[in-house]
Amino acid sequence: MYSNQSFGRCAHEAHKRKGQSNLQIPNHMQEEAKLTTLSPCQDCPAKCCHNLSIWIGAPKTKEQIDDLMWEVRFNTVRIYIRNRRWYLLIDGKCMYLDKNYRCKIYGTHPEKCIRHTPPNCERFGSFWDVMINTPEELEAYLAKRRKKTKAPRSQDSK
Ligand code: SF4
C-alpha cells in the first residue's frame, strides 16, 4: 500500500536514533520496513500520529454494551482488542503532524509519542487481535464470547 509513495522523514526523531541502533525487525516485516534508510520510521506516513486510540476496558454491563453499540455506529469510530484490552479507535490525525509527516512540535512532543517505537507499532504486523467496525460485528463478537465463557461451566456440571 505504501510502496509506491514517497514519504517524508519520520515525525519521531527518537525513532530515527533507534533506527541507527540494532533495531530487530522480524524477517517477514523487513520488506515493509525497507531498511534502506536509517529507520523504519523514516519512510512511514506516521501511521501512529493518525487515529486516536482510547483504552476503554471490556464492556461488562448492559449499559456499557449499549454505549459501545451506539458509539460504533459513527463511521469515524471502531473498536479494537489487543492483548485482551479494549480500545476505541477514532479516525483523525494529530494537529501537530505536518504534510511531510513530521512532528511540528518535535522536542516537546509527549513522552507517549517518544515511547511508541517500531516494530511494536501500527506499521508492522497486525496491531490488533480483533477489529470491530459495526454494531452487528460487536453483537456477533459478544455472542461468541458469551458462548465461550458458558461452555466450560456446562461441561463442569456434567
Ligand atoms: S507507525 Fe511505527 S514506523 Fe511509523 S512512524 Fe510510527 S513508530 Fe515509526
Ligand code: SF4
Ligand atoms: S505530537 Fe502528534 S505529530 Fe508529534 S509525534 Fe506526537 S502524535 Fe505525532
